[in-house]
Amino acid sequence: MKILVVGSGGREHAIVWKLKQSQSIERIWCAPGNGGIELDTPCLPLDLNDPNAPADLAERLGVDLTVIGPELPLVLGAVDRLEKRGLAVVGPSADGAQLEGSKVFAKQFMERHGIPTAATYAICDTTEAALATLDKVSWPAVIKADGLCAGKGVLVASSREEGADFIRRAIEQRDFGEAGTRLLIEEALRGEELSYIILTDGDNFIRMAPARDHKRAYDNDAGPNTGGMGAYSIDSLLPAELEQQIIATVVRPTLTGLREEGIRYRGFLYFGLMLTAEGPKVLEYNCRLGDPETQAILLRANFDLARACLLAATGSLTGFEAKWLPGASACVVLASEGYPAQPLTGRKISGLESASQDKGSVVFHAGTRRQGDALFTTGGRVLAVAANGADLDEALRRAYSRIASIHIEGAFYRRDIGAAARKARAVVPA
Numbered sequence: 001m002k003i004l005v006v007g008s009g010g011r012e013h014a015i016v017w018k019l020k021q022s023q024s025i026e027r028i029w030c031a032p033g034n035g036g037i038e039l040d041t042p043c044l045p046l047d048l049n050d051p052n053a054p055a056d057l058a059e060r061l062g063v064d065l066t067v068i069g070p071e072l073p074l075v076l077g078a079v080d081r082l083e084k085r086g087l088a089v090v091g092p093s094a095d096g097a098q099l100e101g102s103k104v105f106a107k108q109f110m111e112r113h114g115i116p117t118a119a120t121y122a123i124c125d126t127t128e129a130a131l132a133t134l135d136k137v138s139w140p141a142v143i144k145a146d147g148l149c150a151g152k153g154v155l156v157a158s159s160r161e162e163g164a165d166f167i168r169r170a171i172e173q174r175d176f177g178e179a180g181t182r183l184l185i186e187e188a189l190r191g192e193e194l195s196y197i198i199l200t201d202g203d204n205f206i207r208m209a210p211a212r213d214h215k216r217a218y219d220n221d222a223g224p225n226t227g228g229m230g231a232y233s234i235d236s237l238l239p240a241e242l243e244q245q246i247i248a249t250v251v252r253p254t255l256t257g258l259r260e261e262g263i264r265y266r267g268f269l270y271f272g273l274m275l276t277a278e279g280p281k282v283l284e285y286n287c288r289l290g291d292p293e294t295q296a297i298l299l300r301a302n303f304d305l306a307r308a309c310l311l312a313a314t315g316s317l318t319g320f321e322a323k324w325l326p327g328a329s330a331c332v333v334l335a336s337e338g339y340p341a342q343p344l345t346g347r348k349i350s351g352l353e354s355a356s357q358d359k360g361s362v363v364f365h366a367g368t369r370r371q372g373d374a375l376f377t378t379g380g381r382v383l384a385v386a387a388n389g390a391d392l393d394e395a396l397r398r399a400y401s402r403i404a405s406i407h408i409e410g411a412f413y414r415r416d417i418g419a420a421a422r423k424a425r426a427v428v429p430a
Contacts (some may be wrong), residue, residue: 005030007069010366011291011383017296022306036365052078075101088313091267099285103144103184113257116281121185130167140188151227189274196271206322210238211293217284219416226340230417231293233330295386298332330395331386337410339380349375351406361387361402
């Protein structure tokens with residue numbers, strides 16, 4: 001197979017890394033890629049804002065399959081353009097991608113199909129209506145920008161003052177552009193979060209290893225929401241009984257609902273769940289693999305990802321078995337100074353040479369570019385250091401050991417990835 005991977009982040013680097021392990025692969029391209037991906041496979045320019053660009057490039061290269069990593073091309077309809085030309089692609093149509101592209105669409109979809117989720121207080125497109133809603137909520141409350149905001153358009157507000165500030169920034173100051181001109185205000189759910197991701201052909205699916213993300217910028221879940229500062233994967237996150245409950249109440253009703261609404265969904269579907277006292281409830285859908293969950297999850301994948309993607313795109317996943325390595329994996333994100341508000345870029349990256357000595361870990365690039373033999377930062381999340389181990393302690397030790405050898409002026413990372421899981425395990429009676 002010849003495969004084109006669309007995207008430029010750490011998720012896409014991890015996808016390329018895993019696809020290259022398939023014996024069925026002849027060539028892989030990534031577009032637009034980044035400074036680290038181009039060390040592994042050829043990278044080509046691509047405008048992610050142009051929904052026709054992936055189809056144009058895939059057709060020119062003569063690829064057998066296109067894998068679209070980020071949400072923006074999916075929401076803009078890149079899959080529709082590829083399929084119109086008879087090109088195989090992993091990813092949902094624009095109709096299916098609305099599950100991520102519009103928080104309001106996703107909420108109303110869940111309500112139509114009886115999928116457990118947070119109760120809705122209001123959907124507002126004016127400051128006045130949103131502020132009036134704040135007088136009726138129970139605190140804390142969740143305020144979500146309707147459109148795509150790179151994981152930053154959600155606030156768990158603990159007070160009316162905090163919520164009102166977010167509302168004014170979204171609607172009046174346009175901090176999130178057009179994505180924030182309509183807001184969803186809903187109840188705050190309590191419990192533990194879980195990232196449950198599937199690859200589906202529209203009817204059948206295989207599930208990815210379970211993972212837990214860390215959204216807040218700083219240790220102890222302090223600071224603003226980000227696209228994700230780290231993740232870990234371990235089987236104890238998902239007991240068999242809980243998984244069956246998730247499949248029965250969330251996954252299958254979602255796939256059935258999509259079919260009933262005439263949406264053929266072929267690709268990855270991410271369920272951001274809160275494990276509440278009443279059972280699992282959906283916080284959000286993503287129409288693609290998570291980032292940075294992918295960087296942790298794919299380290300545990302023990303199957304041919306290229307074959308699975310081709311089956312999802314062109315045939316049926318019936319009978320395909322996705323096997324996973326035992327143990328655990330973890331991923332720690334190294335972010336630029338100022339992230340997520342105003343990340344400083346153009347800073348040199350050093351220490352990657354010494355970091356390459358540990359064979360139990362991998363450095364996935366996100367916001368990097370090459371200039372000669374040197375690497376420089378180009379975005380907020382710069383690198384994701386992932387590692388596996390016999391248990392979570394070993395995986396975290398490897399990841400943190402490796403990230404400590406990398407230097408970028410002003411960069412930071414969370415030092416408590418997986419800490420809650422380790423603490424919970426420590427208090428369980430022997």
